[in-house]
Amino acid sequence: MTPGQAAGTARDSRGTAPGGTRGAPWDLAQARSHFDSLAPEADRWLARSRAYHEELKRLLRFLVPPGLSVLEVGCGTGDLLAALAPARGVGVDLSRGMVQRARARFPALRCVVGDAHRLPVSGAFDAIVLSDLVGQLGDVWAALAEARRLSAPHTRVVVTYYNFLWEPVLKLAERLGLKMPQRAQNWLSSRDLENLLHLAGFEVVTRGERVLLPKRIPGLSWLCNRLLAKLPGLRRLGLMHYLVARPAPDARARREGTVTVVIPCKDEAGTIADAVARTPDMGLGTEIVFVDGNSKDGTVERIREEIERWKGRREIRLVPQGDGHGKGDAVRKGFAAARGDVLMILDADLTVPPDDLPRFYETLVSGRGELVMGSRLIYPMEKQAMRLANLLGNKAFSMMFTWLLDQRIKDTLCGTKVLWRRDYEEIARNRPYFGDFDPFGDYDLIFGAAKRNLKIVEIPVRYRERVYGDTKISRWRHGWLLLKMCGVAFRKMKLA
Numbered sequence: 001m002t003p004g005q006a007a008g009t010a011r012d013s014r015g016t017a018p019g020g021t022r023g024a025p026w027d028l029a030q031a032r033s034h035f036d037s038l039a040p041e042a043d044r045w046l047a048r049s050r051a052y053h054e055e056l057k058r059l060l061r062f063l064v065p066p067g068l069s070v071l072e073v074g075c076g077t078g079d080l081l082a083a084l085a086p087a088r089g090v091g092v093d094l095s096r097g098m099v100q101r102a103r104a105r106f107p108a109l110r111c112v113v114g115d116a117h118r119l120p121v122s123g124a125f126d127a128i129v130l131s132d133l134v135g136q137l138g139d140v141w142a143a144l145a146e147a148r149r150l151s152a153p154h155t156r157v158v159v160t161y162y163n164f165l166w167e168p169v170l171k172l173a174e175r176l177g178l179k180m181p182q183r184a185q186n187w188l189s190s191r192d193l194e195n196l197l198h199l200a201g202f203e204v205v206t207r208g209e210r211v212l213l214p215k216r217i218p219g220l221s222w223l224c225n226r227l228l229a230k231l232p233g234l235r236r237l238g239l240m241h242y243l244v245a246r247p248a249p250d251a252r253a254r255r256e257g258t259v260t261v262v263i264p265c266k267d268e269a270g271t272i273a274d275a276v277a278r279t280p281d282m283g284l285g286t287e288i289v290f291v292d293g294n295s296k297d298g299t300v301e302r303i304r305e306e307i308e309r310w311k312g313r314r315e316i317r318l319v320p321q322g323d324g325h326g327k328g329d330a331v332r333k334g335f336a337a338a339r340g341d342v343l344m345i346l347d348a349d350l351t352v353p354p355d356d357l358p359r360f361y362e363t364l365v366s367g368r369g370e371l372v373m374g375s376r377l378i379y380p381m382e383k384q385a386m387r388l389a390n391l392l393g394n395k396a397f398s399m400m401f402t403w404l405l406d407q408r409i410k411d412t413l414c415g416t417k418v419l420w421r422r423d424y425e426e427i428a429r430n431r432p433y434f435g436d437f438d439p440f441g442d443y444d445l446i447f448g449a450a451k452r453n454l455k456i457v458e459i460p461v462r463y464r465e466r467v468y469g470d471t472k473i474s475r476w477r478h479g480w481l482l483l484k485m486c487g488v489a490f491r492k493m494k495l496a
Contacts, residue, residue, distance in 0.1 A: 028115065031136065032094050039097030042077050048178055051216040055225055056160065056240065057083040059210055060129065062496055063158050063244060063453065065430070068126035071150060073116050073143070074133035078102030078109055081129070092119055116143040124152035131160045134193065135185035144200035151247045153367065156453050157202060159193060160242045163209065190241050202245035205453050206406040209238030230494040232403065244453045249367025256365055257341030257420070259286040261357065262334030264327050264441075265303075265348035266293035272302040275346065276316060278354040282342075282361045287315035289337055290348075291330040294321060327415075328441035335424055343424055345441070347415035351464045352376070359459055360418040369457030370423060371449040373409075374416035376463035397482055404489040405450040410458055412482075413442055419449070426452055434492055443485050450493065 038045070046053060057080060064070060066085035075081050075091025076098050082089070082105075091111040093099050102111040114120040116130075117139055128147045137143050147157050162170070164187065173179045188196075194204050212234065213224035229238050259282045263275055272290070279288055290303045300318065307316045319337045321330050335343055342364060346354055352374050360372045377395065401409045427448030434451075438444040449456055 028094070028138075032096070035093075035095035036097040039077075039095055039101060042098065042101060045179070046077070046079065049214065051221060052211060052214040052239070053079070055211050055214070056080065056131065058496075059160075059240070059242065060084060060131070060158065063242075064127045064129065064156070065452075069124075070127045070129065071119075071121065071125040072129040072131065073119065073147070074130065074136075075099075075102060075109075075111060078106045078111055080131060081109055082106045084127075084129075086127075090121055090125070092116070092121065117146065119146045119150065121150065123150065125150055125155060126152075128155060128157045130157070132162065134159060134161055134188060137186065140186065140188070140193075140196050141199055144196055144202070148201045148247065151202075153247055153249075153253065155247060156205070157197070157245045158242065159197070159245070160240055161188060161190075161193065163237070163239055163241055164189070165237065166239050190243065193241075193243055197243065197245045198248070201248050203248045203455070204243050204245045205455050206450075207241070207243045208406050209235045209241050211239040212237060214239055226495050246453070246455060254366055256283050258284045258339065259342045259344060259361065260334075260338035260340030261286065261288050261344045261346050261354075262291060262331060262338060263288065263346050263348050264291045264293065264321075264330035264334065265295065265299055267295045267297045267299060268348040269295070269298045269302045271348055271350050272299060272306055274350060275348060275354060276306045276310060276314065278350075279346070280355065280358055282358055283340075283365070285315075285340075287317065287338075287340060289317050289319055289334045291319045291321055291334040291337075293325070293330055326439035326441075328438045328444060331441035332428075335421075335428075338421065341421050342418065343421050344418045345415055352414065352416045352461050353464065356416070356459070356461050357418075360416065363457060363459060364418050364420065368455075370419065370454035371445060371456045372418040373411070373446075373456065373458050374414035374461040375411040375458040376414050376461060377411045378460040397486070400486050401446070401489065404486065404493055405446070405456075407450060407456050409446065409456065412446065413440065414461065415442070416461065417442065417445055419445065419454075423449070423452070423454060434488060438485065439481065443489075447489060447492070 060080060061084060064084050067087045069088040070081065070084055070086035071090045071092070072081040073092050075093045078091055081091045089109040091102055091109055092114040093102070093111065094113070094115060096113050099111045099113050102109065112120055116133065116137060128150060130147070134140050151157065170179065174182070190207060197204060210229055211225055212229040213221050215221070228234050261279055265272070276288060279286070292300050292303065303318045307318065310316055317337065319333055321333060324330065324333065331345055342361060344357060344360065346352070346357065363369045363372045377398070397412050398410050401412050427445065430448060430451060431444065434447050446456070
């Protein structure tokens with residue numbers, strides 16, 4: 001039993017949980033009676049585990065942005081749901097006593113009595129939260145199937161559960177009267193939950209562990225819960241496990257769209273004609289937007305020539321970068337000018353072939369990924385495509401960002417990235433969370449996608465030698481910038 005359940009939150013169960021309940025089976029009436037009897041003392045139990053609940057709220061507020069439609073299954077007295085500041089908040093709980101307290105405390109929420117296995121609500125939600133609930137369910141699969149029924153393609157399901165390594169400590173706390181006495185729990189590891197989510201039609205986007213010290217001790221609590229609990233090795237000892245999942249893509253629900261290929265360029269006159277000729281038509285129509293960063297080698301003239309050459313056959317536009325600097329600024333200006341539903345970035349040096357772009361489009365519109373990135377670190381490269389120091393640096397940053405973002409990322413700096421316009425607009429709206437820190441544009445998208453729990457996938461690409469002009473990357477100066485970005489990610493993604 002977790003400290004979350006010690007707050008007095010009602011939890012559902014029916015009969016013996018398949019394949020994993022230890023102790024006496026629960027039935028629905030017994031579970032309701034148990035939590036109804038605890039409802040009058042809910043505030044006292046909440047106060048005794050306040051430190052844990054503050055960490056839980058902090059995590060959920062990070063994973064679930066404010067202003068969404070949110071369903072919490074097993075809402076108890078409504079404290080966690082209210083902390084998420086939903087535009088529409090619906091809570092379902094088995095205990096009538098708990099629901100009455102939730103209604104009295106948070107009249108803006110809609111809290112109803114119901115069974116997690118047959119939820120008395122309809123429609124789709126942006127986020128569905130099952131916090132410290134699955135241990136008490138009689139049929140976890142059935143409850144997750146109900147969550148799937150209430151999910152749209154963009155829905156995120158957040159499941160928190162306790163680490164069984166902590167069970168002796170929690171049992172002792174129960175005997176000492178420091179937490180609410182509970183019945184036997186389902187024995188579920190993170191892998192078990194991931195499998196059950198898969199069976200119910202979800203795929204896990206990210207996972208993690210939190211809370212090494214579930215009591216408030218000035219200084220020590222911050223050190224343990226904000227820093228040590230995030231470090232490799234120690235994180236496995238965290239009291240709280242969490243998973244964030246999305247509905248698994250359905251091939252029958254493929255969504256086509258129009259495409260904008262944004263090509264930032266500076267002094268790339270020798271590749272402009274090739275970029276246009278080799279960029280395929282995709283989806284419901286493809287436009288090409290060049291963003292020129294004040295080139296001095298005739299790049300602008302070449303772009304205008306291509307616009308005239310392809311007039312009536314292809315939609316090609318030129319956007320001057322003006323006073324802006326860097327690829328990141330160019331990408332933002334290109335995306336702002338884009339008319340397509342799907343936004344693509346293609347580097348003007350063509351070291352990643354434009355011919356590969358249909359693979360990115362297919363991955364996105366089929367739902368298999370929500371930020372689709374190229375990976376140059378799988379296939380052999382042409383001799384001069386990437387220097388050894390750059391290659392080693394890329395591999396080091398790959399491991400660092402995989403840990404920082406809790407999603408596997410092999411190549412952080414491949415310029416080819418594809419996403420839906422609607423997702424980019426959400427990332428742009430939330431840009432102040434990280435700040436305007438990224439001169440490349442890659443990390444702005446990666447960090448923003450990870451913060452929104454988008455599914456990030458990578459497609460192997462063959463990395464070619466540059467055939468014209470000079471690289472705009474400085475190994476040491478930009479390497480230092482990348483280290484600073486790792487610091488930003490650590491503060492915003494791990495310490496937040």
